Amino acid sequence: MSLPASLLLMLLRMSAPCDAQTRVVLVPFERLALPSEDARELEDATRRAVAALPDACLESREDTVARLRGAGAALAACGDAECRSAQATALGVRRLVRGVALGVGGRRSVALTVTDARGTETRAQFEAPSTTPGEADARATHALQQVWSPLVTARAAREPRGSRVLPKVLWGVGGAALIAGVGFGLAARSTESKVSKNGGECATAGEAFADCFASRLDAGRRQARTSNVLLGVGALLGFGGAVSFLWELP
Amino acid sequence: MGVLLLAGTAASAAPEQVHYALIVASNTGTEPSQAPLRYADDDGARYYELFAPRSREVVLLSVLDADTQALHPGLAAKTRPPTHAALWDALARLNGRMAEDRAKGAVPVLSFVFVGHGKRGAAGEGSVSLLDGPLTRTELYARVLAPSKASFLQLIVDACDSYFFVHSRGALPVGPAYADAVKGLLGNRELERFPQVGVVLSTSSEQESHEWSAIRSGVFSHMVRSALSGAGDVNGDGKVDYAELRAFVAAASQGMDDVRGTSRVYIQPPALDRAFALTNLTATASLGYLLVPTGVAGRLWVEDARGIRVVELHKERERPLVVSLPVGRGYYLRASGREASFAITRASEVVDAGGLRWSDASVAARGAVTDALRDRLFSVPFGPRFYRGYMASLGITPSSDEADAVLVP
Numbered sequence: 001m002s003l004p005a006s007l008l009l010m011l012l013r014m015s016a017p018c019d020a021q022t023r024v025v026l027v028p029f030e031r032l033a034l035p036s037e038d039a040r041e042l043e044d045a046t047r048r049a050v051a052a053l054p055d056a057c058l059e060s061r062e063d064t065v066a067r068l069r070g071a072g073a074a075l076a077a078c079g080d081a082e083c084r085s086a087q088a089t090a091l092g093v094r095r096l097v098r099g100v101a102l103g104v105g106g107r108r109s110v111a112l113t114v115t116d117a118r119g120t121e122t123r124a125q126f127e128a129p130s131t132t133p134g135e136a137d138a139r140a141t142h143a144l145q146q147v148w149s150p151l152v153t154a155r156a157a158r159e160p161r162g163s164r165v166l167p168k169v170l171w172g173v174g175g176a177a178l179i180a181g182v183g184f185g186l187a188a189r190s191t192e193s194k195v196s197k198n199g200g201e202c203a204t205a206g207e208a209f210a211d212c213f214a215s216r217l218d219a220g221r222r223q224a225r226t227s228n229v230l231l232g233v234g235a236l237l238g239f240g241g242a243v244s245f246l247w248e249l250p
Numbered sequence: 251m252g253v254l255l256l257a258g259t260a261a262s263a264a265p266e267q268v269h270y271a272l273i274v275a276s277n278t279g280t281e282p283s284q285a286p287l288r289y290a291d292d293d294g295a296r297y298y299e300l301f302a303p304r305s306r307e308v309v310l311l312s313v314l315d316a317d318t319q320a321l322h323p324g325l326a327a328k329t330r331p332p333t334h335a336a337l338w339d340a341l342a343r344l345n346g347r348m349a350e351d352r353a354k355g356a357v358p359v360l361s362f363v364f365v366g367h368g369k370r371g372a373a374g375e376g377s378v379s380l381l382d383g384p385l386t387r388t389e390l391y392a393r394v395l396a397p398s399k400a401s402f403l404q405l406i407v408d409a410c411d412s413y414f415f416v417h418s419r420g421a422l423p424v425g426p427a428y429a430d431a432v433k434g435l436l437g438n439r440e441l442e443r444f445p446q447v448g449v450v451l452s453t454s455s456e457q458e459s460h461e462w463s464a465i466r467s468g469v470f471s472h473m474v475r476s477a478l479s480g481a482g483d484v485n486g487d488g489k490v491d492y493a494e495l496r497a498f499v500a501a502a503s504q505g506m507d508d509v510r511g512t513s514r515v516y517i518q519p520p521a522l523d524r525a526f527a528l529t530n531l532t533a534t535a536s537l538g539y540l541l542v543p544t545g546v547a548g549r550l551w552v553e554d555a556r557g558i559r560v561v562e563l564h565k566e567r568e569r570p571l572v573v574s575l576p577v578g579r580g581y582y583l584r585a586s587g588r589e590a591s592f593a594i595t596r597a598s599e600v601v602d603a604g605g606l607r608w609s610d611a612s613v614a615a616r617g618a619v620t621d622a623l624r625d626r627l628f629s630v631p632f633g634p635r636f637y638r639g640y641m642a643s644l645g646i647t648p649s650s651d652e653a654d655a656v657l658v659p
Binding site for chain 2: 030031034077079080103106111113123
């Protein structure tokens with residue numbers, strides 16, 4: 001994703017409210033052997049990459065810094081994933097992203113840790129050459145996609161497959177078709193019974209009896225045909241709804 | 251405008267530092283009463299491995315014993331015996347290269363390391379032992395320091411009396427304390443004439459020499475190498491300066507009765523630049539790196555696949571740390587009762603220790619003295635808190651600790 005597109009997406013996301021299931025906090029990076037300007041550049045690249053992720057609602061840096069300052073300037077140094085996961089829960093966020101920006105060996109790199117409030121923790125790294133503009137964004141995105149996917153997959157595995165919308169729609173439409181088919185069938189039956197009693201309304205038509213009788217007969221046939229079609233369609237949709245319901249069972 | 255920009259860029263760009271190392275390691279002493287050391291050659295080989303990836307040329311003058319040659323295959327072919335002739339020859343060649351560097355506008359830095367026996371002669375002149383006789387203080391100043399073409403010279407001396415070993419070797423020279431011998435080796439007044447020289451000296455007054463077989467090394471050199479590998483970088487700037495090294499050694503040895511920080515170790519930066527770094531992790535080097543993240547705390551050490559303890563530290567929990575390691579080897583990160591394996595396969599590779607898979611491990615005890623060293627060395631956490639307290643106790647204002655300020659708006 002291009003940088004402007006990422007920024008646009010980030011702005012759109014920022015305008016939308018976050019909930020505990022989608023809120024992501026990126027903790028300001030620690031740095032080793034790297035000037036603060038470079039560390040901030042890498043953090044910003046990572047921030048843009050997180051904001052562009054499909055299920056992430058990233059908290060702004062200002063809000064995160066204010067929140068951490070309110071909590072005593074920094075999160076407690078947890079020794080294990082369980083503790084870090086509890087921190088995410090306490091902060092009311094779905095995921096915590098931590099990073100260390102390094103400048104060792106003449107290269108810039110970032111070591112990322114993504115902690116899910118549900119207990120999962122994954123790590124990734126990326127190198128970010130200072131000579132190529134935009135390269136840091138691309139590499140951060142690639143690295144994050146590596147650690148983000150397992151979290152999404154893990155969540156999906158715990159939830160029922162699909163939302164069962166399709167069978168409901170099929171059953172609903174099929175039911176309506178059946179009801180309409182029954183209606184047309186009753187109408188056809190009524191027409192038939194009227195026409196069968198000495199021509200029904202056409203008995204007083206005189207010379208136009210034949211035309212009137214033929215017209216009523218056609219109307220009754222159309223109603224019967226429509227009824228048959230609707231009943232058939234309703235039955236098919238009902239069967240399709242049953243199949244899709246069974247398909248979406250967990 | 252363009253000229254001004256170019257001038258500004260040139261003015262702001264620091265001149266390139268070019269590193270050289272000359273390591274002299276001798277197990278043998280010049281006096282019949284000086285029992286041969288066991289691990290001075292091992293220390294020499296390990297200093298070689300420490301400096302080689304970050305230096306343009308490293309010279310090792312040592313006779314490696316069979317065990318050391320087995321642990322360092324191929325290194326013996328690169329060594330020369332620690333004699334006066336070999337020393338003068340190596341110095342002449344290195345000075346020639348450093349003169350060329352200076353002519354090109356670079357800053358040559360020479361690390362001169364001695365590991366072996368030291369003593370003070372009858373006339374009060376300190377010396378260290380080469381294979382063919384003592385290297386006296388007079389020779390050090392006249393033939394090593396004075397003619398050196400290095401812009402900065404780092405003198406690291408770890409002589410036998412400064413070792414803290416497990417195995418007592420008994421009959422070592424009875425006489426003046428080694429602290430006096432080292433001070434005799436480097437008269438302060440003479441040192442003032444060389445403001446480009448920084449010194450790292452072990453000045454233990456122990457009369458008895460020990461070796462710690464668990465690390466196959468002298469303890470002081472083990473601490474120095476650990477610090478220079480990055481464990482001593484307290485402010486996270488990627489450099490280990492003399493003040494950080496001094497604090498690191500003080501923390502690592504604080505639990506020992508034999509060592510009490512400043513009184514037994516003499517560390518002085520070059521007067522020309524007191525913030526000069528002994529090692530710089532930001533520089534390009536054929537090294538890999540182990541990142542020990544925030545949250546990981548306690549006494550940790552890294553052993554390579556040969557069983558050599560490369561780096562040891564006791565980390566504070568509240569900061570990350572990175573240590574450099576040679577490339578192309580398997581390693582174990584060990585802590586009390588557990589270990590995690592990893593490998594460094596390419597230069598600049600960073601391994602995140604937070605992602606390693608730990609398993610239970612047993613640490614073999616080797617006896618009472620080993621237990622004491624194992625339990626008490628590196629028993630004090632080293633980090634910003636220790637550093638600030640230590641510097642305050644010395645009345646020294648610490649250098650920048652800007653890396654602590656994580657929440658930069």
